[in-house]
Amino acid sequence: MISVPISSALVAAPPCNPVQHLDKCSSMAEVKQLHSQIIRLGLSSDNDVMGRAIKFCALSKSGDLVYAYQLFDKMPHPDAFIYNILIRGYLQCHLARECLILYLRMLKGSVLPNNFTFPSLVRACCINDWVEEGRQIHAHVVKFGFLNDGFSQNNLLYMYVSFGSLEEARRVFDKMLQRDVVSWTTLISGYSQLGLVNDAYEVFRSMPNRNSGAWNAMIAAYVEHNHFHEAFGLFNEMRTENIELDKYVIASMLSGCTKLGALEQGKWIHGYVNKNGIEMDTKLATTIIDMYCKCGWLEKAIEVFIGLPSKGISTWNCMIGGLAIHGRGEVAIEVFKNMEKEMIAPDNITFLNVLSACAHSGLVETGRHYFKHMTEVHGLEPRMEHYGCMVDLLGRAGLLEEAKNIVEEEMPMEADARVLGALVGACKIHGNIELGEKFGKRLIELDPDNSGRYVLLANLYATAGKWDDVVKIRRLMNDRGVKKAPGLSVIEMEGMISEFVAGERDHPESREIYSKLDEMLEKIKSVGYVPNTDIEEEEKEKPLNHHSEKLAIAFGLLKTKPGQTIRISKNLRVCRDCHQASKLISKAFDREIIVRDRNRFHHFRNGQCSCNDFW
């Protein structure tokens, strides 16, 4: 935005009274122009006048914090207002040390801090988890008599929450003279951040009055911890009680839909945004795009993306990541090129998504190119995750030696469980037992509570027919008390969400579902389906043909009209047998089946899968 008329007018004909105009400045050039006026009028030591100038320099988006400091530094007796403004400026730039140094200077200069001073100082202590400094500032809040200042107290509450110190947060809360909706809400998210969702709910229910923010904090807490039923319950309660659904609530609910894979609900919420004129800012638009991508409606995500008048970096990142999980690597690269064309500087996440797009589509050379490109052209040092993507990319493509080399030689840091997971996963795909065993064992010790790590190595042994070793790993896992996540598939039809666990029979229509399942399996057996019985997969305890995914597909065939797309989302990766079965079902029943697994999408259509059996 260029504000030519106003600023050029000012430059051409400076106003007689700069004080009035300082509050309406929109550029540093104007401020500097007015500053020279101020000097000529002999007002350069006037706190009221200079305070306005410093305010613009320190806080405005087009300001200049260094200049603000220079102005401040020439003041003989800066007042509390000026100190507060400057501290806030440093806070906005995450310069915590500078905030505290200014505060010390304030005290040294015998300027009394006021109610505006402490919120910023408290927040400064949050930036780098300065617990000791935070407690000292807390002592000053008491000493200077701000025990009943809501802003200071709420910020202290927030500070202890951000330290993860709920006892201290609670103590502040309990001692507060008047608690407002912000205090309660802060406490709710505090409990949520520590995983204490039930305590959060108790706080929520004890609140004397709740606004949308409070409702949203609770909904966000449920979504964060995957309690979707409760989140949707609160959302419906909000609607029946006619509480305003603002963009934050909408965003939290969209995030819940995204995690669940609930496309119908997500669509409804998107429709609600359009119908009710909810302000569509960049973040909300990004949330919507992410929802459509991860709920399997890629085309709609692209439509929303293209229709956006302004995009943030996360919007681009989301779109690239969305294309990646749908196996549309080439398109993802095109989007990335457009991003560069529009001079948007890519960040770490951009390259993570670009590399992941290459990995999912088998674009080895492109991946190598962008891995170099990120450092050479954009000056971004690859992080652990980027090396992880490269290991994934090379490993899936069968270049196991190169992948191993990254882990052992190229990476400047010690590979974490995720990187090793990618390597061992590749070893499993390509049946490299020696390498897989070596790193698989290391992986288990690195991440001993994660059932998936044991299952991966057991599966690797199973593919090699090493059944003794399979048993050994199983036993190790049981001895350590590590529980496997049960396979869970979700299917949503007409807004109703049905969940299936492998082998379950307590669904009200269980009988019909199992008979449809039998019919389904018979039909694909006649076109060559052979159950893949010699592979140990994640849901082995249950019979292969009762995997949650097959139950969900049977239910989908039972409940949808011929030709309608069946959409399923599941919490684990698709097993080889279900993958093969799904391909054949898509052909035998002439249905498109879209499955979202833990990592990516599979579009089954006419006996083929969009992943090209490459997952």
Add this chain to the structure above:
DNA sequence: CTAGGGTTAG
């Protein structure tokens, strides 16, 4: 001049 609640890989 001040506080709480929303998006980003595998």
